[in-house]
Amino acid sequence: MDTKMLAYIAKRLLFSVFTLFLIVTITFFLMHAIPSSPFIGGKALTPTVMKQLEMKFGLDKPLGEQYIIYLKNTARLDFGMSTFHKGRKVIDLITITFKVSAKIGLIAAAIALASGILLGSLAALKKDTIVDRLIIVLTTALVSLPNFLVAIMMLWVFSVMLHWLPPRAGAPGGLVMPIVSLALYPAAYVTRLMRSSVLDVLTQDYIRTASAKGLSTSKVLLKHAVKNAIIPIITYAGPMIAYITTGSFVVEQIFSIGGLGNFFVRAIQNSDYTMIMGSTIYLSIVMLSMTLLCDILYKVVDKRIDFS
Amino acid sequence: MENSNNTQKATLHTDLSMFELATDEEKAQSVLLRESTTFFKDGMRRFIGNKVSITALIVFAAIALIAIIVPVFYPYDYETTSASAKSISSIYTKPMEYSKREQEAINAGIKVFPHIFGTDELGRDYAARVIYGTRISLMVGAVAAFIVVVIGIIYGSISGYLGGRADLFMMRIVDVVYSLPDMLVIILLSVSLKDIILNGKLAGTWVTKFGPGLVSIFIVFGLLYWVGMARLVRGQVLALKEREFVLAARAFGAKPMWIIRKHMIPNSLSVIFISAALQVPSAIFTESFLSFLGLGVAIPMPSLGSLASSSLGQIAARPYMIVIPATAIFGIILTLNLVGNGLRDAFDPTQREGGR
Numbered sequence: 001m002d003t004k005m006l007a008y009i010a011k012r013l014l015f016s017v018f019t020l021f022l023i024v025t026i027t028f029f030l031m032h033a034i035p036s037s038p039f040i041g042g043k044a045l046t047p048t049v050m051k052q053l054e055m056k057f058g059l060d061k062p063l064g065e066q067y068i069i070y071l072k073n074t075a076r077l078d079f080g081m082s083t084f085h086k087g088r089k090v091i092d093l094i095t096i097t098f099k100v101s102a103k104i105g106l107i108a109a110a111i112a113l114a115s116g117i118l119l120g121s122l123a124a125l126k127k128d129t130i131v132d133r134l135i136i137v138l139t140t141a142l143v144s145l146p147n148f149l150v151a152i153m154m155l156w157v158f159s160v161m162l163h164w165l166p167p168r169a170g171a172p173g174g175l176v177m178p179i180v181s182l183a184l185y186p187a188a189y190v191t192r193l194m195r196s197s198v199l200d201v202l203t204q205d206y207i208r209t210a211s212a213k214g215l216s217t218s219k220v221l222l223k224h225a226v227k228n229a230i231i232p233i234i235t236y237a238g239p240m241i242a243y244i245t246t247g248s249f250v251v252e253q254i255f256s257i258g259g260l261g262n263f264f265v266r267a268i269q270n271s272d273y274t275m276i277m278g279s280t281i282y283l284s285i286v287m288l289s290m291t292l293l294c295d296i297l298y299k300v301v302d303k304r305i306d307f308s
Numbered sequence: 309m310e311n312s313n314n315t316q317k318a319t320l321h322t323d324l325s326m327f328e329l330a331t332d333e334e335k336a337q338s339v340l341l342r343e344s345t346t347f348f349k350d351g352m353r354r355f356i357g358n359k360v361s362i363t364a365l366i367v368f369a370a371i372a373l374i375a376i377i378v379p380v381f382y383p384y385d386y387e388t389t390s391a392s393a394k395s396i397s398s399i400y401t402k403p404m405e406y407s408k409r410e411q412e413a414i415n416a417g418i419k420v421f422p423h424i425f426g427t428d429e430l431g432r433d434y435a436a437r438v439i440y441g442t443r444i445s446l447m448v449g450a451v452a453a454f455i456v457v458v459i460g461i462i463y464g465s466i467s468g469y470l471g472g473r474a475d476l477f478m479m480r481i482v483d484v485v486y487s488l489p490d491m492l493v494i495i496l497l498s499v500s501l502k503d504i505i506l507n508g509k510l511a512g513t514w515v516t517k518f519g520p521g522l523v524s525i526f527i528v529f530g531l532l533y534w535v536g537m538a539r540l541v542r543g544q545v546l547a548l549k550e551r552e553f554v555l556a557a558r559a560f561g562a563k564p565m566w567i568i569r570k571h572m573i574p575n576s577l578s579v580i581f582i583s584a585a586l587q588v589p590s591a592i593f594t595e596s597f598l599s600f601l602g603l604g605v606a607i608p609m610p611s612l613g614s615l616a617s618s619s620l621g622q623i624a625a626r627p628y629m630i631v632i633p634a635t636a637i638f639g640i641i642l643t644l645n646l647v648g649n650g651l652r653d654a655f656d657p658t659q660r661e662g663g664r
Binding site for chain 2: 019283
């Protein structure tokens with residue numbers, strides 16, 4: 001690996017760390033701008049109890065000091081205790097639920113990438129035929145469909161009407177619908193991306209060279225066209241995998257999956273502010289590192305790009 | 309005559325007397341083979357030739373017209389219940405049926421407008437709620453796109469025109485905003501803004517009336533979503549800066565703001581317009597998502613997302629209550645995407661997907 005590459009990686013790493021610091025800071029000040037106290041709700045508290053609670057959580061200290069403490073704790077991934085799930089540490093809740101989300105998400109992401117690359121190549125190679133048209137129509141419709149609508153529609157058709165699949169994720173076969181509703185949008189997106197990428201590659205000189213030197217059509221397509229066309233997909237794959245594995249907030253809620261997305265939404269509804277802060281930062285770390293990883297991978301794979 | 313000829317040669321003025329009118333025969337030779345066309349006319353011709361986009365535009369216009377006009381004369385609004393005040397339990401009415409109180413009125417000989425889609429659990433006319441919800445969703449899309457366009461144009465054109473260090477610095481800010489995970493920041497901002505608006509200093513002002521959810525969506529779009537547009541406009545301005553007509557304007561001593569207003573922005577309008585057209589469905593997408601999480605518009609105001617989410621429990625008993633708002637969301641986003649794609653293909657063929 002040359003120095004230019006290392007410099008690029010260092011620069012990107014620094015940038016990601018700065019972005020993360022920004023998110024941490026925004027999270028802190030936004031949560032402190034909220035006028036309502038985290039202890040309101042449930043029972044009415046007397047002023048003395050309130051004071052004691054504030055002292056326990058360090059909320060009586062000046063804002064600057066609180067911020068420093070918060071930064072130190074965040075660096076150790078210590079997000080404090082959940083204000084709603086009494087006696088539970090936020091980071092414990094996150095790691096438990098993240099495993100659930102990641103399992104479903106990785107399957108969905110793999111399906112989305114595989115089917116997208118396959119269908120996209122197919123559409124490009126059969127350009128302007130009925131197959132291509134059909135794929136275009138289908139993907140155009142799918143990228144206009146929010147995943148919660150896909151989830152609801154599937155729930156209605158396959159659970160309520162046909163009784164083929166259970167409405168909750170816990171039952172056998174219950175993960176089929178959540179995975180499909182998570183995978184459909186990225187699959188459609190990857191298909192479109194792949195199609196234009198393959199079409200782009202097919203106009204390149206090296207394809208003509210490969211054909212000219214007598215390579216069979218299938219070899220040209222597989223070894224040169226599709227392989228090179230996948231490269232642009234890498235940059236999209238990073239954020240996509242991160243987004244799906246961290247759990248789509250709504251899909252998890254609809255199918256009662258105990259994943260991070262579902263917990264995050266419930267934290268919002270319960271005004272569980274420590275959980276909201278912790279989840280936001282944790283999810284940001286996952287997303288930023290996935291993006292970083294794929295960006296670096298992209299540069300490693302595609303030698304043409306310069307690093308300036 | 310000789311005298312005047314000499315002076316004219318010296319001043320390089322054209323002597324009109326040396327020209328003669330073209331005869332009809334000569335005029336006939338220079339018949340226009342094709343009418344001269346402008347960039348806009350050419351693009352519109354291509355857009356109108358695109359059957360899919362035109363159909364989508366017509367469908368979208370129909371949806372928008374219904375959402376705007378129907379509430380004017382529709383007998384129900386989105387918050388008045390048609391049931392008697394006494395009933396406590398949920399009081400759904402099936403499509404085209406009447407509540408108890410209305411049935412009594414009909415028996416007494418009073419004409420009652422039917423509930424086309426029935427009523428919700430509080431006896432509110434569902435058709436009215438869907439139509440108002442569509443109105444809200446469309447408004448969110450339009451306002452969000454407007455905010456994005458305004459901030460993006462101002463920021464992008466200044467950055468691109470200034471160039472150098474100022475440009476570098478301004479684009480670094482764009483990079484940072486761009487790398488923020490948007491969904492998380494949106495949720496975080498909505499949560500805190502909602503609380504600030506409801507419980508803080510802004511409580512009780514016009515903001516509360518308008519709905520904290522809507523206001524926070526607009527703020528979020530103004531804070532986050534302008535970066536794409538700013539990058540686009542900057543790229544355009546950077547390219548235009550090298551063009552001869554800008555050099556000419558500068559040579560004549562035109563001020564930077566004048567050049568930006570008169571040359572840069574008009575010349576990048578088509579690109580801006582296409583991007584804005586695709587911004588609207590993205591805003592509607594986000595709004596429906598936030599409303600689904602309960603972070604969108606304020607109760608009792610409906611939006612398509614909140615209607616779909618509040619009807620989730622009724623999926624087995626009254627599936628139409630979900631299918632109707634879902635179809636509306638899908639219809640709006642799909643038609644707008646198709647129109648946007650059509651505009652892009654017509655005005656900016658270089659960006660066409662797999663075109664060439």
